[in-house]
Amino acid sequence: MNSISSRIQSAAYRGKPQPIRSVGDSERLPQGAKGVFMSGRFYKSVLLTGAALLGASLIGVRPASADVTGFGGSGTGWTFVGNGSPPPTVTNNDLTLTTVAIQGDANAAWYNTQQNVAKSWTASFTWQLSGQSSPNFGPGDGFLFVVQSEGTNAVSGSGGFKGYAAYNTNPGITPSAAIGIENYPGAYGVQFGNDGTLSYISVGGGGTGGSTFLSSDTNPINFTVAYNSSAQTLSITGTDPLISADTFTQTKYAVNIGTIVGGTTGYIGFTGGTGGASETQNLTNFAYSTVVPEPASLAVFAVGGVGLLLIGRKRRMQRSA
Secondary structure, rough: OOOEEEEEEEHHHHHOOOOOOOOOOOOHOOOHHHHHHOHHHHHHHHHHHHHHHHEEEEEEEEOOOOOOOOOOHHHHHEEEEEEEOOOEEEEEEEEEEEEHHHHHHOOOOOOOOEEOOOEEEEEEEEEEEEEEOOOOOOOOOOEEEEEEOOOOOOOOHHHHHHHOOOOEEEEOOOOEEEEEEEEOOOOEEEEEEOOOOEEEEEOOOEEEEEHHHHHHOOEEEEEEEEEEOOOOOEEEEEEEOOEEEEEEEEEEEEOOOOHHHHEEEEEEEEEOOOOOOEEEEEEEEEEEEEEEOOOOHHHHHHHHHHHHHHHHHHHHHHHHH
């Protein structure tokens, strides 16, 4: 009876009678399950389901709970450095990066524990300009969010070099990658930094509404910096919550942070500077998070993988028949 059943099932599957082959894995299945698993329709459904689930698993990613939150209350866990000027200060998780009272400032703030910077991550914070040297001269000179492996004493030139870029005897912070804004009138825009060298991604912000906050807006501005390790992009988004049209996103392409910093981990933090124009810059609500797969995505990835393994078994059986 078993031989007859095997011939009937094989003929139904192949579309023509087949000789009885040696007992394989499929024939060790219970007879009730064998017909189901030998069905071409079953394998087709597994293929489609597996592909769909694998696709869903790749899409389903989310930021993890924040790896770093705030500025340690009063600065605990952070190092603050100034190049010939008083370093940044922190009060109630409010970081004062530069002050209007000091011209020629070059400051930096670094989280003491290295983070995984080679895989995808996001950094979010609120930035506010609360003072400038004079209405005619304007503010200067903005900030950068930086990942680097030089160390927690890293700081460089003042003014438009923002405590980051090479200037005179200051070699610039290297190895490093950075992104942020220049808000000196007539020069403002989004800048990208690589090993202590700054270049513009866009001039004037490049956003809707003119992105006026880059030069004069004193409203609190919400920023998100995001690194996508797969696409190798580093982007910055700024939004004025009080002026809905005042927003922008700028992206730097072909950025491999792991290669730039020379490993998977690095220090994260901010640099800023003042020159003849000065300003008070305050940063709050800081959070840094690596991006991880959703737990549900890991489950569907496993299910999809099992489905593809079954398909592989089917093909091996066809070749050996």
